[in-house]
Amino acid sequence: MDLATxxxxxxxxxxxxxxxxxxxxxxxxxxGILRLINFAHGDIFMLGAYFAFYLVAAAxxxxxxxxxxxxxxxxxxxxxxxxxxYRPLRDSPRxxxxxxxxxxxxxxxxxxxxxxxxxxxxxASIPLFDTVVNVGPISVLSVSLFIPVFAAAALVVxxxxxxxxxxxxxxxxxxxxxxxxxxxxxxVNRIISYTFGIGSALAALGGIMWTMKYPxxxxxxxxxxxxxxxxxxxxxxxxxxxxxxxGGFLLGFxxxxxxxFLPALTGYRDAFSFILLILVLLLKPSGLLGxxxxxxx
Amino acid sequence: MKTxxxxxxxxAIALFACLLWxxxxxxxxxxxxxxxxxxxxxxLSLSLNLVNGFTGLFSLxxxxxxxxxxxxxxxxxxxxxxxxxxxxxxxxxPWLQNLTLPFALALVAGGLCAALxxxxxxxxxxxxxxxxxxxxxxxFAEIIRVVITNLQSLTNGAQGLKNIPKxxxxxxxxxxxxxxxxxxxxxxxxxxxxxxxxxRDDEIAAEAMGINVFRVKVTSFTISSFLAGVGxxxxxxxxxxIDPKMFTxxxxxxxLLIVVLGGNGSITGSVIASIAVTVLMxxxxxxxxxLNLLFIKTEGMPGLRMVVFSAMLMAVVIFRQRGLMGDRExxxxxxxxxxxxxxxxxxxxx
Numbered sequence: 001m002d003l004a005t006x007x008x009x010x011x012x013x014x015x016x017x018x019x020x021x022x023x024x025x026x027x028x029x030x031x032g033i034l035r036l037i038n039f040a041h042g043d044i045f046m047l048g049a050y051f052a053f054y055l056v057a058a059a060x061x062x063x064x065x066x067x068x069x070x071x072x073x074x075x076x077x078x079x080x081x082x083x084x085x086y087r088p089l090r091d092s093p094r095x096x097x098x099x100x101x102x103x104x105x106x107x108x109x110x111x112x113x114x115x116x117x118x119x120x121x122x123x124a125s126i127p128l129f130d131t132v133v134n135v136g137p138i139s140v141l142s143v144s145l146f147i148p149v150f151a152a153a154a155l156v157v158x159x160x161x162x163x164x165x166x167x168x169x170x171x172x173x174x175x176x177x178x179x180x181x182x183x184x185x186x187x188v189n190r191i192i193s194y195t196f197g198i199g200s201a202l203a204a205l206g207g208i209m210w211t212m213k214y215p216x217x218x219x220x221x222x223x224x225x226x227x228x229x230x231x232x233x234x235x236x237x238x239x240x241x242x243x244x245x246x247g248g249f250l251l252g253f254x255x256x257x258x259x260x261f262l263p264a265l266t267g268y269r270d271a272f273s274f275i276l277l278i279l280v281l282l283l284k285p286s287g288l289l290g291x292x293x294x295x296x297x
Numbered sequence: 298m299k300t301x302x303x304x305x306x307x308x309a310i311a312l313f314a315c316l317l318w319x320x321x322x323x324x325x326x327x328x329x330x331x332x333x334x335x336x337x338x339x340x341l342s343l344s345l346n347l348v349n350g351f352t353g354l355f356s357l358x359x360x361x362x363x364x365x366x367x368x369x370x371x372x373x374x375x376x377x378x379x380x381x382x383x384x385x386x387x388x389x390x391p392w393l394q395n396l397t398l399p400f401a402l403a404l405v406a407g408g409l410c411a412a413l414x415x416x417x418x419x420x421x422x423x424x425x426x427x428x429x430x431x432x433x434x435x436x437f438a439e440i441i442r443v444v445i446t447n448l449q450s451l452t453n454g455a456q457g458l459k460n461i462p463k464x465x466x467x468x469x470x471x472x473x474x475x476x477x478x479x480x481x482x483x484x485x486x487x488x489x490x491x492x493x494x495x496x497r498d499d500e501i502a503a504e505a506m507g508i509n510v511f512r513v514k515v516t517s518f519t520i521s522s523f524l525a526g527v528g529x530x531x532x533x534x535x536x537x538x539i540d541p542k543m544f545t546x547x548x549x550x551x552x553l554l555i556v557v558l559g560g561n562g563s564i565t566g567s568v569i570a571s572i573a574v575t576v577l578m579x580x581x582x583x584x585x586x587x588l589n590l591l592f593i594k595t596e597g598m599p600g601l602r603m604v605v606f607s608a609m610l611m612a613v614v615i616f617r618q619r620g621l622m623g624d625r626e627x628x629x630x631x632x633x634x635x636x637x638x639x640x641x642x643x644x645x646x647x
Contacts, residue, residue: 037428088615094427095355099557100614106550106607113600223546227439230432271443274436281433282421
């Protein structure tokens with residue numbers, strides 16, 4: 001292993017880690033508020049990519065406008081999903097909510113197969129993202145450098161919203177205690193909608209960047225990233241935005257580095273994240289940055 | 298009343314056996330295949346219902362344990378020649394190469410290995426609750442699948458196994474399904490079954506009553522894995538080819554659909570839903586093909602069938618959470634109360 005290869009892989013890991021972080025934030029925010037694993041989050045990620053694909057293919061607007069519109073559409077979709085599939089179950093057992101989420105996930109995937117077609121589509125290349133950049137000994141696709149930048153920008157905006165605005169304060173209040181928040185005259189339903197909107201927008205950004213890096217779309221592309229990002233959120237400590245970012249990067253690094261330096265284990269690549277998940281759940285169930293919760297009888 | 302119920306049960310079994318014999322003789326291979334598939338789904342849905350409906354553990358690991366059962370049973374029952382044909386990339390481990398067991402033994406071995414896997418997975422994972430448990434079991438199922446894909450010399454990797462002997466005849470699968478139903482009916486009425494329900498309804502209260510909650514959970518999970526393994530093995534011996542791609546989350550989803558539709562915690566609900574869903578899945582195949590509705594002609598839309606089923610699952614969860622049966626059972630006494638059975642004597646009580 002020489003330094004150049006290492007740096008090369010480091011760049012790869014950083015971009016994969018940023019993508020994972022973007023999606024993991026959506027999981028962590030929704031879980032923080034509703035205590036729900038939003039199984040359909042990976043499929044929202046897929047939808048974001050498809051919306052961008054069709055808007056760019058329609059060629060009525062520049063690609064960057066198309067991307068922003070796609071993110072907006074996905075965000076609306078996420079809000080609609082919550083209203084239809086999760087809101088009616090607000091007071092039901094958590095298991096019912098989760099079954100509904102699993103159903104929603106399969107519904108979106110199969111609707112995707114029906115509407116978009118099962119055959120993979122490939123994204124037209126966008127020159128800005130598709131050039132090879134040489135930095136010293138390493139050469140990477142420019143998109144790999146843009147991804148961490150976009151992710152960081154999105155994170156700054158998100159942290160500003162959550163920590164500095166009134167809506168963000170309401171979000172934190174709802175995630176701490178939904179009943180108390182309601183008593184403080186917070187419109188809980190509106191805050192939950194916002195949360196889904198923001199989470200879905202980040203997933204869409206992740207999905208679009210993902211297809212820039214791996215330019216193939218298919219309706220089932222959200223499943224694996226979805227599961228892995230949920231794992232990233234758990235590893236970092238679910239409900240904690242910083243934790244989701246940390247978990248995403250950790251997962252991205254481990255995956256890339258193991259594949260690069262222990263090629264014999266490449267076949268087991270998809271199992272790493274699950275093994276890591278189970279280890280974290282057993283050793284530190286609250287995650288790396290999560291707070292320990294005690295159960296009162 | 299008790300003798301009446303026993304007689305009715307015996308009669309129903311005899312009647313069903315006759316019908317099955319008739320169906321086996323008259324119906325074609327395709328119809329029998331669907332019928333037999335529903336029997337396998339009965340075993341699988343009861344396996345999931347045991348942990349999900351009766352013990353209140355949300356497990357999504359079904360497909361993994363099915364894979365273990367299917368592979369073990371297939372490898373133990375294939376003849377050495379078939380094995381040689383299958384393992385052309387890398388030879389099978391020698392001790393397995395020449396080992397061929399009778400079907401019944403292979404089936405039980407498949408179930409036992411799945412149960413062992415369940416025990417090994419269960420001990421660490423069952424300390425978790427609710428959704429963490431769900432995601433951890435899902436993770437383990439995925440790990441099992443990845444391991445099977447990579448153990449070339451033991452499982453033939455991604456190529457899978459072909460020409461598995463077709464032992465899953467009508468009588469075998471329905472026999473196993475009947476045994477499973479009987480086992481579950483006895484289990485849920487036993488003191489052990491009451492422990493399960495106590496853990497489901499209130500874990501802390503159950504613990505306070507002196508129930509060893511963790512042990513109950515692990516036992517229930519292990520039994521469920523055994524049943525899943527047997528179901529997977531039967532499936533393998535029916536389809537005659539298995540490969541790791543078969544045992545994805547998709548398969549667990551189908552079983553979950555049956556359990557939720559039938560009613561979480563209802564044996565008869567699971568049985569009815571297994572048959573209904575399997576038949577519907579086949580009957581609705583036309584949705585995937587080009588439609589010709591006189592005025593509207595649609596092109597073939599593969600996937601539409603699954604859209605309908607996922608929408609159905611969501612509709613049931615949102616509008617009728619209890620599913621078809623809730624946690625009640627279809628019993629002779631219940632039927633009699635509804636006036637569907639001829640009454641023998643007025644005023645006869647148990």
